[in-house]
Structure formats: structure tokens, C-alpha cells
Amino acid sequence: MAMSKLKLKGVNIVETFAEAFPMVGTRIVITASTPAWALTAARTMTGFATSVIACGAEAGIERKLSPKETPDGRPGIAVLLFAMDTDKLQRQLRNRVGQCVLTSPGSACFSGLDGEKSLKLGSSLRFFGDGWQVSKVINGRRYWRIPVMDGEFVCEEKTGLTKKAVGGGNLLVLGKSHQAVLAACERAVKAIDDVPGAITPFPGGIVRSGSKVGSKYKGQIASTNDAYCPTLKGAVKTELPPEIEAVLEIVIDGLTAADVAAAMRAGIHAIAAGGAKQGVTHISAGNYGGNLGPHHFHLKEIIA
């Protein structure tokens, strides 16, 4: 592990960087008759979207929206969805909204991003209406009214697309106990929840199975990050000091590099807020030597 002189409340900030990648992303707004049903639709849509490695997309809830902030004046949720290219994002958006939002009682779905380019939203889902769908234009924006069994599913025709999204911003949290590391990560995820334009797509925002590229097994594109596994300290070229019992990772995707940096900053400060006494010893980040991803988030610069 790189030597660390920098500390925040006694927690070592390792002099390293998170290596992140360009992605394409979008934001949609889901509304429903109650906040609980908007949340249900959003959670369903963002399920199984932790990593592009096998999920096809990375997605998460950006934030809750009050009725004043949504197009139809009902409670809503802003959802961010990311993929590696536009075609994949389009496919994921259509399938996820079609299967998880259209199906959710009382839901409606709107664009949450005004991008230069756009993705089809209602314009592909409208065919579910089997000819009974109705298009309405309000203030220059087209909406589709699709008849469903509980009334109508209202869905905006398209949503914006950004090609400036960044995926894979990350923080590695090292500590003397699993409990301490988990509590620190929970604080970080809560803090990142308040950062606009960023999500933490893994379960509860936290990853326990950080991966490295490749494997000894043919066809396995990613495998366990052995350098950070506490049980392998004696057998591999470990990155862990002897006293470390657990490492957890927070992966961050954002609509821009600035959003990812802001989320990492909020996360670091929240992790360190408990101080070293609570058992967190190091905050680090994962990278591939800087040769794969164009975005390098140096922890030292992030907290400066």
C-alpha cells in the first residue's frame, strides 16, 4: 500500500486515485399516487443494475422528488441509468421502464434530462397501447397516454442522453472490524445520496466483492480482488496492513466527472467523520495503473 501522510480525523487517506471510465447516461422521473409506489417502481427498475459486467446497465435512485418538482404534481423519484454505449442504454431503458414502471400501479414516467441527444422513452413503449395510445403535446413536449387496466400510463416520448457520464468512481474503506467499515460506508452512501447527478449502484450503495480484471479461468472476465481480501493476506501480494479485517467499496456513477468528484468528496468526509477510533484505518481507491480509464480522481485532490 502506498505510504500515506494525509489523514482526516486520524483516518489515513492513501495517496492513490480512483480510475473511472466514460459512460452514457440518462435521468428519468417516475411518479405515482403515493411516495411509496413511486419508490417501488424506481426500486424495481433499478434492480439488478449493479454493474455493466453482467447487468447490462448500472442504475440507482438519485433522489426523491416532492410533488412540486414533478411534471404531474405527484410524488416522484429521479432515477439515473448508465451503460457503456447508446444502443445498450436505449435497450436497457426500454426494457426496464417497460417491465418495471409501466407495470407498476398508478405510475407515470417523464424525462429528467434535457440532453442534446435523446433516447426513446414513450415512443417505443406506446406500442403496448395496441393502437389505443394517444399522443398529446404540452408546451412542446410530447407525451403518450397508454391505456392500462388501472387507467392510463402517461409517458414522455423521449428523455435526454449525456455522453459525458462517468462510471466507476470508487472509494475503498479499510478497517479493523467489519462492523466499523460497514457503518462508515453506510454514512458515506447517505452523504452521497444528497449529491445531485450521482448514484451508488451496488446493494445499499456498497460492494463487498471488489473485482480485478481477468481471472485464472478462461472466460471469466472479472474475479475477486485478492490484494484486498483479508483472508489471503499471507498468500498474495496484499495491499492490506496486518490489522485489517474488512474492506468495503463504494462505487459511484455520475452524469459528469464533477458529480463523481463531488460524491467522492462527500463520501470521504462522511467515512472519516467517525474518526480512527471507531475502527476505520484507511480510505483508498481502486485503479488499474491509470492506463485503462481516462478519469483519475486523486483522493488528495478530491479532499483539498
Place this chain on the structure above:
Amino acid sequence: MSALTLELKKRGAERLDLSPLVPLNLVGMTPKDIQAIPIGTTRERTTVGDVFKIKGNEAHTLRLVGTDSSCDRIGRALTEGEILVDGDAGAYVGAGMSGGKIKVKGNAGASTGGSMIGGEIEIGGDSGERTGGVADGESLGMRGGRIVVCGNVGDVVGHRMRRGTIIVGGNAGDYAGGWMIAGTIMIDGKVGRLAGYGLRRGTLILAKQPRQLLPTFAESGKIDFNYLRLLGRQLDKDGLVSKLPFRARRLMGDMAVLGKGEMLILA
């Protein structure tokens, strides 16, 4: 710099064609040039200078003061800028316009916004027959934009309308939304006979139950329409309608034609 103002100084015997008086044509013209613009409709060769007094020079906003119902084609084919009419207007206000805004304080004649493509028209008083309908030489009615009439509208509002929104604060005559192809018409007052006659697609939003419903409209029950919430929110934001109800009775029709239109009667 003040808005270019044309004040009617005398009322001629003939109807006037004010279609040349749109901001884009007038920008950069001297008062003398403007005075020479022909606006007559007979052999008399009436010009702007004969009937209007000119004040101001900022032509992006044009004010017409003291006009009456003989002043036709105000803002015809307007593309940008604003025309404010402090008086009444004749037929074809904003017909064929594609952008900009026209505001008439008084009443307007027939075919207000006929075959318009975009932009906004606001009539403070009443508007004549075929508001948002088919303009001369056209085959379709309004194809975009918005018309707001604070008073009443005549017969066949939205005749062969294809897209856009018409909001009527008062009553509508017979055949409201007649032969409409698509778009939205909202009427706060009463409607005359045969509303929605020949409606193919499109939405007629009626605040009051019509006295007579066409038998070719099929009852589809009452529900809460999220679409009305969306529309209501936008109209509220634009200061046009506050608290539009979102519960409505839906009738589908006109089943004598395509039948994919609807009448939403607000609960």
C-alpha cells in the same frame, strides 16, 4: 426606442388587409416606407398612411390602436415578434402564423389562427366562427401553437384541426371540434349542438356537460386522468387556468368516423 404604434385615425369604407404589417417586414423601414404599404382591398389603393398615424420605431413589437372588425389578416403568416391590438380585429387574425405572439384586447372575426402552425394568439373578447379552423387556401386547420379566447367562440371551433391547443373561457357555438383530426380544445362554458361531430382523434375538454351528446360517442366512464394533471400544471404555470380538475368522464368518438377522439367532461 418605443414600440412601433399604428393608430387608426379614420375608418374607411373598405375592409383592410393588414397582413403586410408583421414585425419582420417592418424592421428597418422608415415611417415613410411604412406609410406607403398598400393595405386596401378595393381599387382605391389605400395605404397605411391614409388610415393610420405612426408613432415609435421598435418594430419587433407592433401595436395597433383603435382597430375595428374591418381590419382583417392581422399577423397573417407571422413568424416572430409580437403584435398587440388595442381594439377589435377582423377575420384571419394570425392565420398561417408559425411563431410569435398576437394579443387582441377586443373581439376577433372568423378564422382566428386558421391553419396556424405555431406561436400564440390571445383574444381578450370573443372570436368568430372556425377559430383554429381552416384558413383560405388550406386543407387543414390549426397544426400547432396555442389560441386562448377569453370570451366566446363561434361555430366549428377547431375545424379540421390537426395539432395545437385552443382554450375558450366562454361558450362555443355548434360543431365544436367538428371534423377535428387531432389536438386539444378546452371549453370552460357551454357548447352548442353536435360537439365533436366527425372527430377522428383529439381531445375536447368540456367543463360543462353538453345539453346534447352525439349518439356516436361511446361512454367510457369516469377516472382520474394523469394527463389532465400534466395539462393543468402547465396551464397554471402559464397563468391561464388554475386548478384544472383531473377527474373526468370520457366519451370516445366520433364512432361514425375513426372514433379515436375523446370528450373529457370534467367532474
